[in-house]
Amino acid sequence: MSPGLSVFLENLRAAPRRAYEATFRSGPPTSDRTRSTFVFGNVFLHLHPVRTHRWSLRWSTTMGLGIITFAAFLITLVTGVLLMFYYKPYPDVAYDSIKDIHFVVPTGRFMRNIHRWAANVMVIAVLLHMARAFYTAAYRKPREFNWLIGMALLVVTLGLSFTGYLLPWDQLAYWAITIGANIAQSPREVTDALQITDRFDPGGLQKLLLLGSDQVGEEALIRFFLLHVMVLPLALVLLAAVHFWRIRKDGGLVRPANADERLGPAPLETYPVFTEAPHKTYQLAAIVKGKTAAVGRGPEGTVPSMPHLFYAEAGVAMLTVLVCLGLALFLDAPLKELANPGVPENPAKAPWYFLGLQELVAFSAFMGGIGIPGIVLLGLGLIPFLDREEAGTGEWFGGPGGLPLVLRSIVVGLGSAVLVDGIAIRYGWLREWFPKIPQLVVTLVNPGTVLTFIYAAYSIYLVKKYGSTRAGALGLFTCFLCGFALLTLVGSYFRGPNWSFYWSPADWPVH
Amino acid sequence: MTTAPEHGSPETPASALRSRLDPEPVPRRDFLGLAALWASASTVLFATLGIARLPKAAVLSSPSRKFKVTLPEALPAGEAFVPPGRSVALFKEAGEVWAVSTVCTHLGCIVKSSATGFDCPCHGSGFAKDGSVTRGPAPTALKWVKVSAAGGDVIVDEGESVPLGTKVSV
Ligand code: HEM
Ligand code: FES
Numbered sequence: 157m158s159p160g161l162s163v164f165l166e167n168l169r170a171a172p173r174r175a176y177e178a179t180f181r182s183g184p185p186t187s188d189r190t191r192s193t194f195v196f197g198n199v200f201l202h203l204h205p206v207r208t209h210r211w212s213l214r215w216s217t218t219m220g221l222g223i224i225t226f227a228a229f230l231i232t233l234v235t236g237v238l239l240m241f242y243y244k245p246y247p248d249v250a251y252d253s254i255k256d257i258h259f260v261v262p263t264g265r266f267m268r269n270i271h272r273w274a275a276n277v278m279v280i281a282v283l284l285h286m287a288r289a290f291y292t293a294a295y296r297k298p299r300e301f302n303w304l305i306g307m308a309l310l311v312v313t314l315g316l317s318f319t320g321y322l323l324p325w326d327q328l329a330y331w332a333i334t335i336g337a338n339i340a341q342s343p344r345e346v347t348d349a350l351q352i353t354d355r356f357d358p359g360g361l362q363k364l365l366l367l368g369s370d371q372v373g374e375e376a377l378i379r380f381f382l383l384h385v386m387v388l389p390l391a392l393v394l395l396a397a398v399h400f401w402r403i404r405k406d407g408g409l410v411r412p413a414n415a416d417e418r419l420g421p422a423p424l425e426t427y428p429v430f431t432e433a434p435h436k437t438y439q440l441a442a443i444v445k446g447k448t449a450a451v452g453r454g455p456e457g458t459v460p461s462m463p464h465l466f467y468a469e470a471g472v473a474m475l476t477v478l479v480c481l482g483l484a485l486f487l488d489a490p491l492k493e494l495a496n497p498g499v500p501e502n503p504a505k506a507p508w509y510f511l512g513l514q515e516l517v518a519f520s521a522f523m524g525g526i527g528i529p530g531i532v533l534l535g536l537g538l539i540p541f542l543d544r545e546e547a548g549t550g551e552w553f554g555g556p557g558g559l560p561l562v563l564r565s566i567v568v569g570l571g572s573a574v575l576v577d578g579i580a581i582r583y584g585w586l587r588e589w590f591p592k593i594p595q596l597v598v599t600l601v602n603p604g605t606v607l608t609f610i611y612a613a614y615s616i617y618l619v620k621k622y623g624s625t626r627a628g629a630l631g632l633f634t635c636f637l638c639g640f641a642l643l644t645l646v647g648s649y650f651r652g653p654n655w656s657f658y659w660s661p662a663d664w665p666v667h
Numbered sequence: 668m669t670t671a672p673e674h675g676s677p678e679t680p681a682s683a684l685r686s687r688l689d690p691e692p693v694p695r696r697d698f699l700g701l702a703a704l705w706a707s708a709s710t711v712l713f714a715t716l717g718i719a720r721l722p723k724a725a726v727l728s729s730p731s732r733k734f735k736v737t738l739p740e741a742l743p744a745g746e747a748f749v750p751p752g753r754s755v756a757l758f759k760e761a762g763e764v765w766a767v768s769t770v771c772t773h774l775g776c777i778v779k780s781s782a783t784g785f786d787c788p789c790h791g792s793g794f795a796k797d798g799s800v801t802r803g804p805a806p807t808a809l810k811w812v813k814v815s816a817a818g819g820d821v822i823v824d825e826g827e828s829v830p831l832g833t834k835v836s837v
Contacts, residue, residue: 331776335789338774345806361723370727379722498752500776502788518790520804521774588802595806602804655791655803 191460201466203400207458208465210419211411216552217292218409220472221285225313226396227473228278231480232316233389235271239264243323245381247374250325251494258491269484275317277480279509282313290539290633291562293549293626294410300540302402305395307536312392314509319384321507325377330495331504333372333380337363339517339525346522349596372497412550416457502653511647512640518655519580519602528604532636539633543625555626557618565614565631569638572610576603577646581657611635732825735817738764745796747780755812755825756780758796763834766814766823767798773805785809798831 157165182193196202211217242261244253257264286306289295295303318336322329343359353360368375403409412418459465492501506514516524548554553562579585580603586593611632619628652658653665736750738759747756747767754769754777769778769785776789784801785794792803799808813827816837 331789334776335774342774348806364724365722368722368724370729373728375724498754498777500788502779504776504789514790517774518804521806524804584802587800591801598804599806654786654788 185462188460191462194462201462203397203404204461204465205404205408206461208461209408209411209415209458210422211415211457211550212409213459213464213468217411219284219288220468220475221281221288223469223472224476225278225281225285227476228274228281228480229313229392229396230473231274231477232271232278235267235274236385236389238267239271240385245323245377247325247377247495250323250377254324254326254491258488265488266484269487269489270480272489273483273487274476274480275320276507276509277476277483278313279317282310286310287633287637291553291630292410292551293543293554295540296410296543296546296549297540298406299402299410302399302406303540304537305399305402307533309392309395309399311533312388312395316384316388316392317507317509319380319388322377322380323384324491325495326492327495327501327504328490328492328506330372330497331500332506333367333376335504335506335517337366337372337376339521340366342521342525345520345595345599349594349599410550412554415550419457422457422459503651503655505647505651508644508648511651512643515577515643515647515651516604519585519604520599522599523602524604528608531608535632535636539629543629545624545626548626553630555630556622556624557627557630561618561622561627561630562634565618565634566638568614568631569611569635570642572614572635573607573639573642576607576610577643579603607639611639729826733822734825735820735822737820747785747796749780750823753823753825755823756785757814757821757823759837763836764814764816764821765832765834766812767796768810768812768825768828770810771805772800772807772809773803778809 182190182197185191185194192206194201195204195206239257242253242257242264244250254268257268259265289303289306318332322333322336341359341363343362344353344357345359347353347356347359364370366376366379367373368379505511513524513529516528518524520527545555547556548558553559583589585602586598614635615628615632618631619625621627646657649661650657650659652661652663658664734750734753736753736757738748738757742748742757742759744760745758747758749756749769756767756769758765758767767785769780770776771778771787771789771792773787773790773792776787778785778787778792778794783793784796785798787793787803787805790804792805793801794805794809795801797808798811800806808831810828811831811833813824813829813833814835815822816835819837821835821837
């Protein structure tokens, strides 16, 4: 055989093995070295640090909530692509295509259910995740920027949910688009009252941009479809990549200053620390500022990310999949009647996570739909820049006041929400008391703004009492969570036809 | 062709006498670099502004929302008649007709006529028969829309609002 040919044959024989080696370049992750190259040799994994602090792996540190959020997102991504095989974003056929998916397409109903419940899991998880980042004071220096990225992720997540349930073009969808577009137009509540709408009409512009037309129709559906399947998922992927990368650059997850002492020596069964002498010199450490996961402390507190972190993440992700599949097996995603522009449902309710908002817009469209959410976002964004303290970083409910303060704030938050909403339900509000009252007063002074004001006042009182911004933030955040929860509850269970108050749906008038 | 003046020759201005190692007053490279940077930045800015014009529709499809309707013979005074598929309530009283839009001024749901006027199913706004707000979050009264008599029928234009209280005799 000619030498050329034999080399060729030899290469051919070795091709599968070499392809395998080219793909899995670092070999099995069994030593310190290969465990490290396993992480930083892979573009996705290297968003993680090579070694992870043991504090970060404690279940009570994160409760896995960020990973649950992201896993739920990945599930919606996969099932969403599958749904797109059949979904048609045109008003005439959208509803039928969803029905096809639900009743005809093989596994279609299952996929649709998974998609819907994973989206719900994502909303719950992202809210809880934000709460955990807040209560462990994880937003403090140097994590301010990541807190802001997180807020953007929260907005995108809610945006994905909203644009998603519009797509079936059923009654829920149609009236949600109508209400959403009119909330976008609600700055007119103010410009009308000031009689400047002719010259300055941001509300009208927003509605026009959202609907692509002056009424709800095919232009609107295409826009929401575009946002739902393209713009928002892309934004979420990009933001999430930055979010994860920042965690690593900010020195891993937040932990108390004395985490190492509190953890004690590593248990024997954890993979030991640096069995081989390091082959790499850390020149980079001389030019980058700030900390990486292992700088400043010995590596004793850390363990290799492979397997400790990755197995934990995979476990949480599998649990998320399990929950979503379980829900999808037993509960069908809702689908109402075909959109009917002439008759809204009575009551016309948004999905549960927007019912708090619906309760607020039932006091004032502008303040409830734009003003108060804007104030809340602004407040959330300011937290890391106003609270520059250090006490309690990385501790649950850390900071002056601690858990007792949070418990008291729950009482204040729930109590004042019950009181204010109760007054509005029992006795009506300004318009019922003074029928001639100008609209601008109703817009500015309504149960929603009064509640916001009470919470803000309480928070300022806490700042003074404890001499600490963190105490004020703890109170304010807790109050807002409670207000959100209570309004959501009222909107879900206690509102019936014509948005009137009923103690139970059993009391709803029947026709 | 001009040749660069000899370094230090009598006709060179004093400023050119700097050593090549001295920093230039406005470093040329920096100047060119900054100019290029600003040029690209403004290009991107204007391109973005141009792109942003796209989603704002220049022409809106606004089909005529005018229709003709026969009021029922026996429509009692003060009772609303809502033609099927339309969002307008017609009233007839003492030889006059008028039309109140049933689109809620709060967030656009369709109100239902009731004994006292109109109720909105979405956030509980209430309106009197003439459309004025009696409770709830609606910021303004329901619109009145244009009606005109056409023989025994009336022509309603949902797309055109008229001042509150405009009635037409038939
Ligand atoms: C789609 C939405 C989001 C995803 C997928 C996500 C994912 C993650 C993940 C995986 C982590 C690692 C720790 C953990 O699992 O808890 C994390 C940390 C963090 N997240 Fe998020 N997140 C999201 C939204 C948010 C929001 C809404 C906020 C707050 C406004 C936020 C603020 C933070 C902060 C400050 C950290 C660092 C925590 C620490 O150092 O202990 N994230 N995020
Ligand atoms: S749309 Fe009528 S009360 Fe909100």
